Amino acid sequence: MTFPRARPLAFITGASSGIGQALAARYVQAGWRVALVARRADQMREWATQQGWPADHWSVHGADVRDEAQVLAAASECLRIHGLPDVVIANAGISVGVDLSLAEDLPVLRDLLETHVMGVASTFQPFIAPMRERGSGTLVGVASVAAMRGLPGHAGYCGAKAAVVHVCETLRGELKPFGVKVVTIAPGYIDTPLTQGNDYPMPFLMTPEAFAHRAFKAISAGVRFRVIPWPMGIVAAVLRFMPRWLFDAVVGAQKHRKKRRR
Template structure:
């Protein structure tokens, strides 16, 4: 009888521990969650016991990702395009209701293609890059701000890029979009300060994702998504305002920022270019 009682007690303790672990952790909403940086961030936060809202276009991939994470019953998936602002707002409302609030929002969705200003068919590509990387970041944050104000806390995370530090030949759309993310997040950081809402900008260098695997040139300090996610989650938890990951690219970014225009032009005018979508 004692053995039976001990076994029941042990099972009850294990169940209670599981429920406690499931309840711990922040409530995190991530766009672009189906692959690359977004999926790696989802896995990292799930390992910390977070409750996740996963937003991306491919619902089957989202379901597979959610099922692979710890405590899959905690997470919700939201299939949609970040350029569909109504879908983003609906997903935000659904996740806040599901999780009982919101702690962190990460606008991770992004695209990259080479563009040339003089090629007419590249203009719609340029518009799509700006819509996905910049306008959708705004649309991702907007529906969560009221809930964060009411709570008196929250963190909004914009994913920029070292490509936004200086303009890159053949990549005007992508460089412009990521520079815009940096400046937008800086302005938003000042606006949200009085509400107790933090705004964090993370600028990845070269991360080994489906997007960068299209590049046909050398990518210095190439980093796995898992290592990037570990560094990014630490930076977000620390409340940094702006962080380049990996740190080596941060050094490069600072040097490029201060390099005189004449020297920059001389060094980068013939730099390798990203493939154009319309050309492929």
């Protein structure tokens, strides 16, 4: 199949559900081509077909972002059939609680770090040099408001998302002289399979579609860092600058909830 290279291209990981799926739909709506990457390739292909999109506007690439070889193969296939993307969105993620007093949770911590940190690095790596040579392109790391501070029961998730923020910040400084933008998006509570089992209040909960619309605008504008929705940006700022003694007192008073497995 011949793909219309005159249309811009977005390469999106974690595209089989939730935020990734909504982002894919928003980009196609805007007239872009999309290269969709996820472990559940058949499910992703079935969903994309059901959308009625033109067949030459999308492709599916099965890959687990924890496996560098799979991600590099998906990127190579994308480059071969589509060409170099204009936007690369490292979105794949999992949400799992971690109790570091349990030896059996150490592999869980490793899984979180490999998914979020190595997954972002593996997603970006194949496109950095070509974008730098071209002198344009945007790399997007999907972090979280949870990156702002360490929350009880979430050492892995908070730590991994904080690493995503700093990886993106580092790349932003390295790539700016070459015309390549790096955008960090930090979602608050989005109504996806990752949050639907939460048994605690989720302020400012928004739909994936509303999130995708705001993220699309932020990415198009080339913002450095954006919390979505904006009220959670205020929460994030408060968390970030709260004195440690006060933060410790607040989180120490909270009941530690049972870990959720995904």
